């Protein structure tokens with residue numbers, strides 16, 4: 517495997533672990549909101565990211581390359597809301613997509629057709645990753661509107677009661 521591609525694969529596998537840390541930190545924040553379902557959802561996302569990293573690690577080894585694990589920057593642990601965490605996540609996934617696309621570009625440049633085939637899985641996965649977060653954001657926004665709708669109904673039941681004489 518070309519050294520340039522090996523280095524780029526290593527960079528991405530480390531970024532996948534960094535992604536896992538980001539979602540683990542989000543799960544911790546969401547636990548403080550009492551949203552157990554979303555906490556569990558982010559824990560699954562954390563596990564997915566570790567599996568993405570693992571898939572890269574196995575591939576680099578399979579190709580006779582050398583895995584090089586780096587240190588990681590601290591993830592953000594504080595967020596404004598669940599929606600804030602979800603919007604940050606979507607932006608993060610867009611960055612991952614940009615990086616995967618760049619990896620694919622390198623694989624084409626060095627004419628590594630096996631790597632092109634391998635990377636296609638990540639290209640497809642990123643479509644799903646972005647879609648997952650986009651749909652969740654839409655749902656959270658809809659639920660908020662629905663909540664306001666119900667409160668509006670309740671508040672609308674108030675009637676004028678004249679002062680008793």
Ligand code: OFO
Pocket residue numbers: 532535564565568608609612645
């Ligand atoms: Fe590994 O796709 Fe998300 O970050």
